[in-house]
Amino acid sequence: MKILVCIAQVPDTTTKIAFSDNNTHFNTQGVTMIINPYDEWYALVRALELKESGAASAVHLVTVGKSDAEPVIRKALALGGDEAIRIDTDSQDPYVVAAQIAEYAKGENYDLVLCGKESIDYNNGIVGGMLAELLDMNYIGFATKLDLGDGAVTVSREIEGGEEVDTCSLPVVVSCQKGMSEARIPNMRGIMAARTKPLKVVAPADIAPLSGIVSYELPPAKTGVKMFTGDNLDELVAALHSEAKVI
Amino acid sequence: MSIIVLAEHTQGAFKKKTLELVQYAAGIAQDMGTTATAVVLGEAGAEEMQGLGSYGAVKVLQVPDARLDNLSARAYGKAIAAAAEKEGAKVIVLPHDVTGKAVAPRVAARLKAGIVAGAVSKPDLSNGFVVKKSVFAGKAFAYVNITSDIKVITLMPNTFPVSKVEGSATVEKLEPGFDDKDFAIRVKEVNKVTGEVPLSEAELVVSGGRGLKGPENWGILEDLAHELGAALACSRPVADSHWRPHHEHVGQTGGTIRPNLYIAVGISGAIQHLAGVNGSKTIVVINKDPEAPFFKAADYGVVGDAMEIVPKLTEAVKKYKASH
Numbered sequence: 001m002k003i004l005v006c007i008a009q010v011p012d013t014t015t016k017i018a019f020s021d022n023n024t025h026f027n028t029q030g031v032t033m034i035i036n037p038y039d040e041w042y043a044l045v046r047a048l049e050l051k052e053s054g055a056a057s058a059v060h061l062v063t064v065g066k067s068d069a070e071p072v073i074r075k076a077l078a079l080g081g082d083e084a085i086r087i088d089t090d091s092q093d094p095y096v097v098a099a100q101i102a103e104y105a106k107g108e109n110y111d112l113v114l115c116g117k118e119s120i121d122y123n124n125g126i127v128g129g130m131l132a133e134l135l136d137m138n139y140i141g142f143a144t145k146l147d148l149g150d151g152a153v154t155v156s157r158e159i160e161g162g163e164e165v166d167t168c169s170l171p172v173v174v175s176c177q178k179g180m181s182e183a184r185i186p187n188m189r190g191i192m193a194a195r196t197k198p199l200k201v202v203a204p205a206d207i208a209p210l211s212g213i214v215s216y217e218l219p220p221a222k223t224g225v226k227m228f229t230g231d232n233l234d235e236l237v238a239a240l241h242s243e244a245k246v247i
Numbered sequence: 248m249s250i251i252v253l254a255e256h257t258q259g260a261f262k263k264k265t266l267e268l269v270q271y272a273a274g275i276a277q278d279m280g281t282t283a284t285a286v287v288l289g290e291a292g293a294e295e296m297q298g299l300g301s302y303g304a305v306k307v308l309q310v311p312d313a314r315l316d317n318l319s320a321r322a323y324g325k326a327i328a329a330a331a332e333k334e335g336a337k338v339i340v341l342p343h344d345v346t347g348k349a350v351a352p353r354v355a356a357r358l359k360a361g362i363v364a365g366a367v368s369k370p371d372l373s374n375g376f377v378v379k380k381s382v383f384a385g386k387a388f389a390y391v392n393i394t395s396d397i398k399v400i401t402l403m404p405n406t407f408p409v410s411k412v413e414g415s416a417t418v419e420k421l422e423p424g425f426d427d428k429d430f431a432i433r434v435k436e437v438n439k440v441t442g443e444v445p446l447s448e449a450e451l452v453v454s455g456g457r458g459l460k461g462p463e464n465w466g467i468l469e470d471l472a473h474e475l476g477a478a479l480a481c482s483r484p485v486a487d488s489h490w491r492p493h494h495e496h497v498g499q500t501g502g503t504i505r506p507n508l509y510i511a512v513g514i515s516g517a518i519q520h521l522a523g524v525n526g527s528k529t530i531v532v533i534n535k536d537p538e539a540p541f542f543k544a545a546d547y548g549v550v551g552d553a554m555e556i557v558p559k560l561t562e563a564v565k566k567y568k569a570s571h
Contacts, residue, residue: 013499013519017386037500094362095355120499122382122389124364129320129352138431139320141349144493154435158345158494159318160255162439168432178486178493178501210361210395214377217388219525225532225545230556233563236531236547241567244529244546246508247451247475 001056001148003047004105005081006115006127007063008036008097009072013120019216026121026216035072038116040079041183042176046146047114048080049181055148056112058082062104064097066090070199077194078186084199092122093209098130103205106135111170112153117142117177125175132173140166144179249284249334250276253327253341253350254299254307259291264342264404264448266302271402272340273303274369279338284308285416286330288323289315293418300414308333308421314430317437318346322429324353329423331358331397338370343401344447351401361393364401367526384499384522403526404448405505446495449478452506454497454524456482458513458534458553462490467557468512474564480504482514498523513553516541533557 011017012032020027035044050056061084063073073084087100105113113135118125125141132139144163145156152169158177186194228236240247252272255265272283282305287296289312296307308330315322327350331339339354341347343365355362367388368379375392378400382389446452453472455465465479472479479495486496497504499519505526512533514520521544524530532545535552542548549556 011383013522015383016518017383019387094352094364095359098352098356120384123380123384123503124362125348126352126355126362126364129349130356132320133324133353133356139349139353140432141320142345159437159439160345161257161445162437164317164434164438165436166432166434178496210355210359211363211391211393214375214390214392216382217379217390219385219388222530222544222546225542225548228547228549230549230551230559233549233556233560234566236549236560237563237567239547240508240529240531241571244508246529247564247567 002058002060002108002110003050003056003112003114004108004110005039005044005047005059005061006101006113007039007044007061007073007076008119009033009063009065009069010036010119010121013037017218023216024214033072035076036116036119038118038120038177040076042178042180043114043116044076044079044081045181045184046176050148051080060085060110062087062101064089064091064100073199074194075186077197077199078190079184080190081197083197085202086199087202087204089204091209092213093211094124094126095130095210096207098127098134099207100204101127102131102134103207104202105131112148113137113171113173115173115175117175128173128175135171135173138168138172140168140172141175143174143176146174146176146180248281249336250279250281251327251331251334251336251339252283252285252304253347254285254287254304255342255346256287256289256291256295259295261295261299262448263409264344267404267407267409268340268342268402269299269302269304270409271369271407275338275340278369278372282306284330284334284336286310286327286421288326289313296418297415300416301411302409303412303414304416307416307418309418310421310423312425314425317434318349319430319432320349320353321431322425323350324357325425325429326421326423327354328357330421333421337397339397339399341399341401343403347401351399355399358397359395360397360399361395362399363391363393365403366400367403367406370400381503381526385503385525386522403505405450444478446478446480446497446502447504449504450507451475451477452480452504452508453477453510453512454480454482454514455485455512456514457484464554465491467554467561471510471557471561471564474561474568477508477510482520511541512557514541515539516544
């Protein structure tokens with residue numbers, strides 16, 4: 001029972017976003033990179049819990065990134081996991097990322113592939129679904145709970161206007177979100193162990209992107225806030241009606 | 248060549264976000280000199296399906312298979328890919344909601360189509376196929392050029408206004424040739440929230456933060472939301488403290504919403520929270536701290552104690568409603 005957890009590195013959530021080269025590149029100067037929170041808090045931690053409970057035998061981590069992604073994948077290994085794979089290329093195109101992981105994973109017979117519901121940088125939420133299609137697996141998105149047993153997963157997932165509990169036979173790809181598990185902090189033992197865990201670097205397959213980012217733009221700044229007090233809230237409501245036209 | 252659009256429905260009824268999506272697809276079709284074909288999965292009434300013509304769909308392809316009442320990304324993906332093939336479609340449009348986000352990547356990978364997820368504009372065809380989307384959880388926008396032959400877009404709900412036009416769509420049946428594998432996901436239990444506006448679709452949202460001091464004080468927000476017909480949301484500390492359910496959490500690691508009106512009560516406005524809500528058209532901030540960073544991102548602000556201001560605002564809304 002092998003689990004593959006997909007890890008992306010993203011800018012820290014407090015990052016002030018700026019662009020360079022005439023708004024064509026994200027300016028990474030001074031930016032701290034972290035494990036994508038959905039990948040870490042939910043996908044990875046749940047995989048570790050499944051291994052600790054004996055439901056899974058191995059947890060492998062995979063990331064698509066150049067050598068600058070190594071500190072983040074080491075941090076993921078410090079939380080747990082048996083080995084990591086870094087596919088040595090970089091792309092903003094979700095198809096390239098998914099196809100690279102699929103190329104690697106197809107020979108490895110993973111029973112369960114976990115990823116976060118989306119990365120907090122490009123907010124696509126695409127890679128999990130694409131992986132499922134490319135690996136010919138089932139796909140359950142937006143899971144809030146996941147259990148393993150008898151060659152199947154039982155998953156609670158968000159659906160339009162509610163929640164659903166599903167079962168699905170393995171292998172399956174599941175994207176994870178809040179509710180799945182509680183965040184962990186790597187301990188000293190984990191950090192020391194991570195240094196010697198295998199981190200395989202795999203050459204990328206030849207896969208052409210299907211999309212590319214042309215340029216970026218920051219949202220227009222607010223022009224200034226109009227202040228009201230507890231005594232003139234009627235005027236606030238009037239402004240929401242006649243000026244903002246939202247009620 | 249046609250443009251394919253997934254028209255989601257709840258027991259045959261189409262929601263506003265679906266009508267918006269159909270109209271969006273029809274607009275793209277017009278720009279590209281073609282027409283929009285809506286795909287309806289599962290059982291739906293003929294009249295309702297023809298009615299999609301009022302939002303620009305010329306044709307409806309229906310797959311009347313009851314198994315499609317539950318979401319199977321594999322089956323949905325297969326059906327949409329079959330529709331695209333039948334129509335020779337080069338552009339496929341889906342909603343950027345839990346259904347669209349599960350299905351779109353399967354369709355895209357299947358057809359080797361580039362994808363823009365969470366679009367907030369029509370494609371600009373003047374120099375390629377460039378679509379604007381929100382990135383960094385709403386802190387910026389990116390313009391993405393899709394270079395593949397077939398293109399997939401998921402549209403962020405509540406991006407465009409919806410207006411009815413004259414028209415009726417023709418309805419045809421589609422048989423994608425499912426096999427058992429397409430329905431491998433077994434549904435054991437469905438819990439739908441009834442009678443409430445889902446947060447992701449709400450046009451008006453009232454949201455509370457730590458400044459409310461405890462779950463027992465949520466009544467004043469519920470009253471305001473009820474008076475406005477708004478959905479409730481909350482900040483991350485509130486969800487983490489289990490004052491409110493997780494699905495109400497908005498922000499960088501919660502839901503991203505873009506309502507017409509977002510009223511934030513007792514939320515300081517950390518960058519992670521702003522990321523999830525700064526697509527809102529109008530933001531009202533109520534906070535007792537005049538230095539709260541949220542005021543800088545707000546259109547309207549009130550400095551004061553929530554326990555005092557919110558009930559007064561509810562009264563003001565009541566008064567306004569009575570006179571309109």
